[in-house]
Amino acid sequence: MRIAIIGAGISGITAARELSNYAEVVIFEKSRGVGGRMSTRYAGVHEFDHGAQYFTASTEEFLSVVSSMIDQEIVQRWPARAQYLKSGSYEKDTGKDRFVGTPRMNQVPKFLARDLNINTEHRVLRIEKVNNSWILSFDDQQASDPFDWLVIAIPAPQATTLLTGNKVLQSLGDVRMNACFSLMLGFDKSIDVGWDTLRVDHDPVSWIAVNSAKPGRHKQYGTLVVQTSETWSNRHQEYDLPWIQSSLETVTSSLTGLNVATAPFRKLHRWLYASNANTPHGVPVSVPEDQIGICGDWREGGRVEGAFLSGRRIAHEIIKHIR
Numbered sequence: 001m002r003i004a005i006i007g008a009g010i011s012g013i014t015a016a017r018e019l020s021n022y023a024e025v026v027i028f029e030k031s032r033g034v035g036g037r038m039s040t041r042y043a044g045v046h047e048f049d050h051g052a053q054y055f056t057a058s059t060e061e062f063l064s065v066v067s068s069m070i071d072q073e074i075v076q077r078w079p080a081r082a083q084y085l086k087s088g089s090y091e092k093d094t095g096k097d098r099f100v101g102t103p104r105m106n107q108v109p110k111f112l113a114r115d116l117n118i119n120t121e122h123r124v125l126r127i128e129k130v131n132n133s134w135i136l137s138f139d140d141q142q143a144s145d146p147f148d149w150l151v152i153a154i155p156a157p158q159a160t161t162l163l164t165g166n167k168v169l170q171s172l173g174d175v176r177m178n179a180c181f182s183l184m185l186g187f188d189k190s191i192d193v194g195w196d197t198l199r200v201d202h203d204p205v206s207w208i209a210v211n212s213a214k215p216g217r218h219k220q221y222g223t224l225v226v227q228t229s230e231t232w233s234n235r236h237q238e239y240d241l242p243w244i245q246s247s248l249e250t251v252t253s254s255l256t257g258l259n260v261a262t263a264p265f266r267k268l269h270r271w272l273y274a275s276n277a278n279t280p281h282g283v284p285v286s287v288p289e290d291q292i293g294i295c296g297d298w299r300e301g302g303r304v305e306g307a308f309l310s311g312r313r314i315a316h317e318i319i320k321h322i323r
């Protein structure tokens with residue numbers, strides 16, 4: 001039994017880990033590394049978790065994996081000085097325990113992906129069923145060997161481009177995802193602005209993290225990650241990037257009291273599919289007669305834990321059919 005998985009984010013990696021006990025599993029990933037939206041951007045002395053900022057764990061299944069990663073020093077609790085700027089006043093930002101990968105967020109997917117068979121820099125452009133097997137075609141004109149089952153573990157809007165003609169597609173088209181801009185700022189000295197995270201209730205900025213304040217990071221080169229609100233990001237996703245960056249720098253200077261325009265490293269990243277706007281009803285997890293399944297954070301309310309749960313769910317569905 002051979003299973004192909006498209007996407008090496010947390011959902012694809014989790015599905016692969018579970019399925020590897022029952023089949024030969026191969027992941028195809030378009031980027032150079034694993035992790036998807038849990039990735040880390042490297043820039044000389046600076047490193048930025050420019051996607052997921054931290055994660056929480058509510059379910060027993062995820063808590064058990066998180067606690068094993070804590071034991072192996074892949075994950076640490078982040079007891080951040082968390083503030084919420086609400087209607088112009090600062091208050092403590094309370095909530096569940098926050099966890100981060102250490103020394104950077106991408107340690108988590110890297111750790112979970114160890115021992116898996118992953119082909120990076122393989123962007124899947126087309127999937128087709130030939131003689132009851134799945135064949136994948138890549139952007140370098142090459143095609144894969146045949147697979148018995150296929151799992152698509154990428155954001156729903158990207159999946160629709162692959163799934164033309166398949167019945168999963170009909171309801172996938174209803175899934176909406178929000179954009180987000182991440183502004184990365186790297187300084188030549190440590191920074192302390194009085195808090196480690198700031199949640200903001202008015203546009204354009206919704207979140208600022210002092211990335212260098214997370215456990216295990218280099219403190220001597222301060223880093224900030226600034227993220228924009230869903231509504232503002234969706235409205236401005238096609239705007240000129242230099243304009244977005246300069247607007248965010250101005251707002252960040254005023255929110256932090258730092259003159260961020262003097263930071264030696266300043267870079268903007270646009271995520272087109274950052275978080276889901278709606279959790280779909282009626283999209284099947286798998287279509288057994290077509291030997292295809294689909295997973296991703298968008299199936300389970302978004303976020304890292306949702307991606308993990310969705311990867312487990314599709315794996316358990318498929319195991320029922322192949323065992």
Ligand code: FAD
Pocket residue numbers: 006007008009010011012028029030031034035036037038050051052053054055056122123124125153154155158180182227271273274275295296297298302303304305307
């Ligand atoms: P992804 O991580 O998107 O993985 C999909 C993978 O598929 C990617 O690696 C992609 O490169 C690959 N791929 C796509 N198309 C193809 C193709 N055609 N061929 C081959 N490979 C392909 N979650 C939290 O819990 N807490 C947070 O604080 C948080 N903050 C966030 C902030 C931002 C800016 C963003 C972007 C996300 C944030 N999230 C947060 C969400 C979290 O990162 C995601 O829920 C989770 O990482 C999604 O995992 P996934 O496997 O579903 O998808």
